[in-house]
Amino acid sequence: MPPLTVVIADAERTTRAACRRGLLSEKRIRVVREARNAMETIAAADLKPRILLLSLTALGGHGVSLLPIIRGKSPSTRVLLLTGRASEARILDALSHGAQGYLPRKILPDMLVRAVLAVDAGEAWVPRKMVGKIIERLARLTGRARGRA
Amino acid sequence: MADRGRAPSQVLIASPTEERRNRWRRALEGVFDVEEAGDLAVLDRTLTALKPAILLLDLALPRLGGIDGLPAVKRLSPTTKTMVFTGHPHEKEGISALRAGAMGYCETDLDPVLLKKAVALVQKGEVWVRRNFIPCLIEELASLTDFRQKGASAKWVSRLDRLTPREREIVSMIGKGQTNKEIAARLRVKEKTVKAHLTTVFRKLGLTGRVRLALFINEREQDPIASVETHERGEMGSRRPIRLKPN
Numbered sequence: 001m002p003p004l005t006v007v008i009a010d011a012e013r014t015t016r017a018a019c020r021r022g023l024l025s026e027k028r029i030r031v032v033r034e035a036r037n038a039m040e041t042i043a044a045a046d047l048k049p050r051i052l053l054l055s056l057t058a059l060g061g062h063g064v065s066l067l068p069i070i071r072g073k074s075p076s077t078r079v080l081l082l083t084g085r086a087s088e089a090r091i092l093d094a095l096s097h098g099a100q101g102y103l104p105r106k107i108l109p110d111m112l113v114r115a116v117l118a119v120d121a122g123e124a125w126v127p128r129k130m131v132g133k134i135i136e137r138l139a140r141l142t143g144r145a146r147g148r149a
Numbered sequence: 150m151a152d153r154g155r156a157p158s159q160v161l162i163a164s165p166t167e168e169r170r171n172r173w174r175r176a177l178e179g180v181f182d183v184e185e186a187g188d189l190a191v192l193d194r195t196l197t198a199l200k201p202a203i204l205l206l207d208l209a210l211p212r213l214g215g216i217d218g219l220p221a222v223k224r225l226s227p228t229t230k231t232m233v234f235t236g237h238p239h240e241k242e243g244i245s246a247l248r249a250g251a252m253g254y255c256e257t258d259l260d261p262v263l264l265k266k267a268v269a270l271v272q273k274g275e276v277w278v279r280r281n282f283i284p285c286l287i288e289e290l291a292s293l294t295d296f297r298q299k300g301a302s303a304k305w306v307s308r309l310d311r312l313t314p315r316e317r318e319i320v321s322m323i324g325k326g327q328t329n330k331e332i333a334a335r336l337r338v339k340e341k342t343v344k345a346h347l348t349t350v351f352r353k354l355g356l357t358g359r360v361r362l363a364l365f366i367n368e369r370e371q372d373p374i375a376s377v378e379t380h381e382r383g384e385m386g387s388r389r390p391i392r393l394k395p396n
Contacts, residue, residue, distance in 0.1 A: 038360045038363070039326050039328070039359065039360060039363065040326070041326075042325070042326035042363055042367075043325070043326030043327070044326075045326075046325075046326070060360065062360055062364070065364045066364075068367065069363070069364065069367040072367060073367075095287050095290060095291070096290045096291055096293075096294040097291065097294060098291050100284065100287065122281075122284060123280065123281065123283070123284060124283040124284045124286075124287050126283060126287075128270070128275055128276075128277075129275060131275070131276045131278060131283060131286065132274070132275055132276040134283075134286050134287065134290055135247045135248070135276055135286065137290060138244070138247070138248055138286065138289060138290055138293065139248050141290070141293045141294065142248055142293065
């Protein structure tokens with residue numbers, strides 16, 4: 001079975017280390033690169049990892065903007081966000097730009113393998129409560145697209 | 150939400166199939182106060198009269214018109230949270246149902262234990278869908294967002310005209326995430342030459358910082374070198390440069 005390649009993108013060394021620790025238990029998973037800033041993350045997209053663990057706020061605040069770039073360079077990469085104090089709106093933005101889920105940093109290293117495997121399998125890793133917010137935003141976007149309230 | 154003591158919430162079950170109504174009733178009885186409607190006329194009357202907290206709506210209900218019947222149902226009782234049930238769930242319908250205000254999109258033979266859980270969650274104000282439906286919702290959100298943003302990048306095209314070919318080369322490499330050192334090596338110039346070029350580029354494009362530059366380049370989805378060449382080729386035979394109007 002081919003390895004499940006992962007790139008970890010977060011400015012905080014402790015977070016990156018926690019991610020590595022969290023992923024150790026699953027032999028299939030291979031961390032192929034750690035990115036410490038936005039530029040390194042862009043470069044890492046060329047590796048076309050299966051999963052990108054992407055800090056939403058700890059990359060100079062560029063988290064969301066990086067998503068279209070990554071999508072363009074590696075459409076098959078699935079993004080799992082690492083969140084800290086990110087607002088719900090920010091998270092929704094990230095989901096709207098192609099992230100497939102998010103995990104609060106303070107939960108690391110627990111749940112990380114489960115989240116990574118789920119996202120690899122095509123699932124979204126979001127709490128149920130977020131579903132309503134996604135729909136609200138969908139409704140708002142459609143309203144504008146159609147040109148009526 | 151005002152708590153009127155321990156009175157259980159009212160759930161209205163609307164399905165043409167008696168067996169289904171019984172099954173759903175059995176799953177919810179004891180926790181919820183259950184009423185039934187077997188056809189559209191009864192549904193409309195009961196909705197208006199009772200304004201139940203929750204409606205379990207079987208899309209197979211004759212004359213409902215499937216999802217299209219949702220707005221009318223909502224009008225009869227705006228406070229009622231509607232959960233839609235279908236024997237053949239599929240993505241597009243589910244998305245339409247949720248957009249039309251449904252609080253749940255489920256299979257008709259949903260496991261009774263899950264059904265009870267789902268109704269309880271919807272009562273609390275959450276939306277219930279199958280777990281593997283959520284990626285579809287996110288995909289839909291992403292595709293709508295993409296659509297809205299594509300219009301924005303056209304205005305930037307003319308700005309690249311201001312750059313020299315060398316500057317465009319450097320910008321293209323920044324867009325790929327390369328460092329000044331890597332760019333200098335590739336172009337066989339000194340690193341400080343690259344930095345000097347960058348300062349000029351930032352000024353010409355009105356951007357500060359290489360990350361913003363990288364984002365700008367990638368947002369346009371085109372190679373800055375190729376795109377300007379195409380642009381220039383279009384100008385052959387005309388004296389005035391063609392400027393694309395910003396949106």
